[in-house]
Amino acid sequence: VTVSVLYWRSVVVASKRKTLALACPCPVAMSLDVFAMVQQLTAECARCGKKAINLCSCPCRQVFYCDVRCQQEHWPLHRASCTKARKGRQPQSFCSYCGVASVSLKSCMCEAALYCSFDCQRKHYGVHGRTCSAAVPRFRKRRKKPTTTLDGAVDDAGASNGKGDGGGRGEGGENADENAVETATVEVQTEVSCEALLTSIKAALAPPGGVESESPGSFGSPRHG
Structure with a gap:
């Protein structure tokens, strides 16, 4: 009778362990053994604090x-703090973002971080990207790239301010009119200075006494008199 009772208990424990293993595909395999069956009467879920029968225990118990x-x-x-994780696994065998263990x-x-999915890698890049040896050199190289100025960028910038060539009544139109007046004034002053320069040259080349020079056609011709 004693042997049959012990056998029946072993069958029940094995059955519960198999059912739990199929129902709980956890990152770290959980086990239901005699130790867990004894402590489950007072144990609580480490995450939500719920008390339930047949709680799954971590291998570290x-x-x-x-x-x-x-x-x-x-x-x-x-x-x-998991002793089984520190003893049997390396830290690199876990996802760097969610902590899921996988092969x-x-x-x-x-090669300093591992991920179980692209979504975890994308979410963790805000933290890992600061120290990633593969991303930091590329970021620095991109920052050192010289900037180029496109042709007509100044004209486009002026046009983008809403002060186009229409000559409106806004600030842009007034500035354009003032620039046009200043340009015309400079041109008139240039013409006046050129005329004054020619006049001074002619006065310097004129013969003394106010006698006009002979025309080129009459130079060397005999005078009748």
Whole structure:
């Protein structure tokens, strides 16, 4: 009778363990053993504090969870103190963002961070991108790239201010009229200065005594008299 009772208990424990393993595909495999069955009477879920029968225990036997979601959400906090994780796994075997353990993690180009999906990598890049050895040199090189100025950029900037060639009554139109007046004034002054220069040259070349020079056609011709 004693042997049959012990056998029946072992069958029940094995059945519960198998059912729990199929229902809880957790990052770190959880187990339901005799130790967990004894402590489950007073244990609480480490994530939500819920008391339930047949709580799943982490292999380190330090924490219990009521379902897979609670374990996944609590894993980033429990990972640092989990003795099984420190002893049996390397930190690189966990996703750098959500902490999920997997054998098919993809590495960043710097090989310093691993991710279980592209979504986790995108969300974690705000933190990892500051120290990523593959991203920092490219960012610095992009910042050192010289800037170029396109032709007509100044004209486009002036036109974008809403002060076009229409000569409106706004500030742009008034500035354009003032610039046109200043340009015309400079041209008139230039013409006047050229005429004054020619007059001074002619006065310097004129013969003394006010005698006009002979025309080129009569130069050297005999005078009759």
